[in-house]
Amino acid sequence: MKTFAQALYYGDLIPWGRGRPQDPEYTPMKHRISDIKIHLQRVLPAGEWELFEELDNLYARSSTIEDIDAFTYGLNMGVLLMMGAMEFKSEHMERKCEDDGF
DSSP, X not given: OOOHHHHHHTTOOOXXXXXXXXXXXXXXXXXXXXXXXXXXXXXXXXXXXXXXXXHHHHXXXXXXXXXXXXXXXXXXXXXHHXXXXXXHHHHHHHHHHHHTTO
């Protein structure tokens, strides 16, 4: 079994590769989005459809940027939390050793 560091090194930890969301609303929502896009492609003139596709692509890209930012922020917060916990543990252990006469 690989350690966390080994899994990270070998590329086994891929946050975006975790599969589809498990929220029960996800699949019906994706189907509805697909249905609406198919409908709009049929009824919109070609130029309007291209504009809609550009809007859809821009929205997807902006969502990706937001996801990356949220992931980065969350990871940084997690690391800072761990560092704070380690500092607390270290200070607590030093006081305990002093109290015990070490």
